[in-house]
Amino acid sequence: MSKHASPTLPAPVLWTRGDMDRFFETLRKEGYQPVGPTLRDGAIVYDTLSSTRDLPVGWGDEQEPGAYRLRKRGDEALFGYVVGPQSWKQYLFPPRRKLWSADRAAGGLEFKPSAEAPPKYAFIGVRGCELHALQVQDKAFLEGPYADPYYRAVREGSLVVAVNCGTSAATCFCASMGTGPKVERGFDLALTELLDGGQRFVVEAGSARGAKFVDELSPQAAAPEDLAEAARVVERTAATLRRKVEPGGLRELLARNLEHPRWDEVASRCQTCANCTLVCPTCFCSTVEDVSDLTGEHAERWRRWDSCFTFDHSYLHGGAVRASAMSRYRQWLTHKFGTWHDQFGVSGCVGCGRCISWCPVGIDVTEELAAIRANDLGKDGEHAHP
Amino acid sequence: MRTLEPTLAEHPFFRDLAEDYIRLCAGCAKNVVFKPGQYLLREGHKADQFFVLRAGRVQLQMEAPGREPLTIQSFSEGDVIGWSWLVPPYRWAFDAKAVEATRCLALDGACLRKKCEANHDLGYELFKRIAAMMERRLHATRLQILDVYAAPGR
Amino acid sequence: MPRPAADLRPAPLAAEPMLPRAFRVAARRRETHDVFTLELEPADAPGEAFAFEPGQFNMLYVLGAGEVPISISGDPTRPGRLMHTVRAVGGVTRLLEGLKKGDSLGVRGPYGAPWPVLDAEGRDVVVVAGGIGLAPLRPLICQVLARRDRFGRVSIVFGTRSPADILLAKDLERWRSKFDVDVLLTVDHAPPGWRGHVGVVTALLPRAAFDPANARAFVCGPEVMMRFTVQELAHRGLPAASVHVTMERNMKCAIGLCGHCQYGPEFVCKDGPVFRFDRIERIFGVREL
Incomplete structure (x- = not known):
């Protein structure tokens, strides 16, 4: 929802670092479990936060195709990094979740759904690209003929605290996908961290749920200079973006280039490791595992993340439909940028660049798309396949 | 006298063939009838006939020692059988057995070859039709080799 | 201002769409050496008819072994027992083959787009x-x-x-x-x-x-x-x-959530399995799609 859409939303306020601490305390009092960025294993990951001290204070990241490294910023920024390997989907769509259990009983089989309800999360530090990723996944998990009840419960119960990016990585291409760096809508609160002239945060409410926090923290209204500086922060970040995807007509471009030689070329580099799909904030494939105890009287069904890069993903009657790396890479890229439009009316890519950074061989989707566009087999109207 | 021309002209294989050509072909044709169990042709025997099926059913079979004869194709009304009369050494490569009372026109191979040599236009017309029939049979054979209904992984 | 206590409780989960229902084998018969037909009825309501449209399928579950998508082979004009004609080609279908009258299994469905009769x-x-x-x-x-x-x-x-x-x-x-x-x-x-x-x-x-x-x-x-x-x-x-x-592709969830049965832009489980051919003609000949 746009910040201007509702006249009842309060004007932006200014928070200090101390207000941020109090914000975390209020979240806990309100029954929220704050989750957000923290330092672990040489990366910025998302985990449960007990206070602002758990945030990656003073840390930034440097990213290139196939490369991610942390660096000290030389300041006390809370949100001075870009994005790490994880995304919010791990909370909404957990990597492993029990769906139900079954027992053999006198009257036949008894099925019991997994009753475990999710916590009320407060997602702290959601970027523009990530807000869009949530909306993209909403379409997959909530807007089809069947909805995922767990996803719905998390989505409806969570507080989304967005952050405008104050820095970009070399792998970012949000602007060309229309998802960032400015957060536009779909948040409860949006923060812009100002560092010049002392650390402070411009906070705007995007929903009634978010507005409550603004009211409760006895805020100081943001001065026009602070608002102008907040706008400049996002503008400066936007100006640093180096990568881009030409989004026009991608759906058609890919649909008519299914037999493009570039697929074989990229497949010669692709390790089919599935990293890109695991770090992708919109990838939603899952599979199920059926487990039973030794008696064979009790069984459970678990859902876990899957990837279209695995051989088993397309398993059919003793073999894989997509046996070659070529066909699996093609599936991922044509789905993400092409058929996603057919299925959900939006692109499956939000331009976060994770798949570029975390690809062990540095395959760059923006480069692959450009290569196909540069040699469009079907642009004269002829069929791209025989 | 009732000729075989109308019968030939009605058959799908000869459909829309010029009347002159129908007459030339009919000149090589005679009516034949097979009882169930009778062979139209036997593997290795001289291939001197081209069968134009009018009614009944014929099975194409291959026999191997120690095995039951395997039927690999059947023919019925509207089909034609045999092209070995076209290609030296003019020997059948299969058995063809009637499984129902079967009525055919049998066209004499040598007679047809002679007329095709004398009239290449007729030859070309016939060969186009035979080539189309062979293409379909080859295609069907390839499909059979695929064994599309086989259990996967076996 | 403190929120009402009810607000602290986690949101309850809606019904799990992948939860099977317990059925029993009411009859079974052999069709061929590897094909068999099962007639099934709900364990808790044996006389209940199973409504479906021609071409739709169910997910059949064998305890601890897993689920398989199997089309419904019954007569929709004479509602009655659920009927599945199955070919034993994999782990789960071989276990289904071994079920006897009275045995239990899980069923969820019907799913998918029907034949437009x-x-x-x-x-x-x-x-x-x-x-x-x-x-x-x-x-x-x-x-x-x-x-x-x-x-x-x-x-x-x-x-x-x-x-x-x-x-x-x-x-x-x-x-x-x-x-x-x-x-x-x-x-x-x-x-x-x-x-x-x-x-x-x-x-x-x-x-x-x-x-x-x-x-x-x-x-x-x-x-x-x-x-x-x-x-x-x-x-x-x-x-x-x-x-x-x-069309047939790997169906895991059957409700369009798991991504496995994608066929170009289509989800075979919910857009299909029945497709009007012109809808998929463009991709039908593409290998490994």
């Missing part, structure tokens, strides 16, 4: 089945024959591997005995004693009588068989928009 009213109907592909077409055939007068000429063209692989033999016999249905049956190869057609199913298609300008074809079988069948139908002048096929 109504769309064929007033037209000739050509049903082309290959092997176990006859099972998902059986409900359609039942529905067409139940309102026979609403359709033009009706042909059922069925090809299978050998005479020993003819499933639903009683049905085929019953349909064949009707004067207003043309049943054409062929086997890929036959041992001695078989007096029927021998050859691939596409070779029989020229014998099916229909008006290509006013007909609907419904095709189900192995993908290769369907590929050549739609070619042959096109050769007969039937437009792609008059042909329906069923």
Whole structure:
């Protein structure tokens, strides 16, 4: 929802670092479990936060195709990094979740759904690209003929605290996908961290749920200079973006280039490791595992993340439909940028660049798309396949 | 006298063939009838006939020692059988057995070859039709080799 | 201002859409050496009829072993027990094969887009089945024959591997005995004693009588068989928009959430498994899609 859409939303306020601490305390009092960025294993990951001290204070990241490294910023920024390997989907769509259990009983089989309800999360530090990723996944998990009840419960119960990016990585291409760096809508609160002239945060409410926090923290209204500086922060970040995807007509471009030689070329580099799909904030494939105890009287069904890069993903009657790396890479890229439009009316890519950074061989989707566009087999109207 | 021309002209294989050509072909044709169990042709025997099926059913079979004869194709009304009369050494490569009372026109191979040599236009017309029939049979054979209904992984 | 205590409670979960319902085997019979038919009823409501549309499928679950998508083969015009005709080709289907009368299993469904039978009213109907592909077409055939007068000429063209692989033999016999249905049956190869057609199913298609300008074809079988069948139908002048096929891909959730059954832009589980052929014609020949 746009910040201007509702006249009842309060004007932006200014928070200090101390207000941020109090914000975390209020979240806990309100029954929220704050989750957000923290330092672990040489990366910025998302985990449960007990206070602002758990945030990656003073840390930034440097990213290139196939490369991610942390660096000290030389300041006390809370949100001075870009994005790490994880995304919010791990909370909404957990990597492993029990769906139900079954027992053999006198009257036949008894099925019991997994009753475990999710916590009320407060997602702290959601970027523009990530807000869009949530909306993209909403379409997959909530807007089809069947909805995922767990996803719905998390989505409806969570507080989304967005952050405008104050820095970009070399792998970012949000602007060309229309998802960032400015957060536009779909948040409860949006923060812009100002560092010049002392650390402070411009906070705007995007929903009634978010507005409550603004009211409760006895805020100081943001001065026009602070608002102008907040706008400049996002503008400066936007100006640093180096990568881009030409989004026009991608759906058609890919649909008519299914037999493009570039697929074989990229497949010669692709390790089919599935990293890109695991770090992708919109990838939603899952599979199920059926487990039973030794008696064979009790069984459970678990859902876990899957990837279209695995051989088993397309398993059919003793073999894989997509046996070659070529066909699996093609599936991922044509789905993400092409058929996603057919299925959900939006692109499956939000331009976060994770798949570029975390690809062990540095395959760059923006480069692959450009290569196909540069040699469009079907642009004269002829069929791209025989 | 009732000729075989109308019968030939009605058959799908000869459909829309010029009347002159129908007459030339009919000149090589005679009516034949097979009882169930009778062979139209036997593997290795001289291939001197081209069968134009009018009614009944014929099975194409291959026999191997120690095995039951395997039927690999059947023919019925509207089909034609045999092209070995076209290609030296003019020997059948299969058995063809009637499984129902079967009525055919049998066209004499040598007679047809002679007329095709004398009239290449007729030859070309016939060969186009035979080539189309062979293409379909080859295609069907390839499909059979695929064994599309086989259990996967076996 | 503190929130009401109720607000601290986590949101309750809505019903799990992937939860099966317990069914029991009411009857089973063997069709061929590897095909069998199960009749099932809900464990808690044995007389309850199972409503579905022709072409839809269920997920069948064997305790601890897993789930498989299986099309429903019953007669939708005579609601009753749920019927599945299954070929034992994998782990779960072999366990289903071993179920006896009274045994339990899980069922969820029905899922998927059905055969558009109504769309064929007033037209000739050509049903082309290959092997176990006859099972998902059986409900359609039942529905067409139940309102026979609403359709033009009706042909059922069925090809299978050998005479020993003819499933639903009683049905085929019953349909064949009707004067207003043309049943054409062929086997890929036959041992001695078989007096029927021998050859691939596409070779029989020229014998099916229909008006290509006013007909609907419904095709189900192995993908290769369907590929050549739609070619042959096109050769007969039937437009792609008059042909329906069923696609098969790896179905795990059956409700469009897991991503496995994607076929180009389609989710086979919810956009299919029945597709009007012109919808998928562009991608039908693309390998490994």
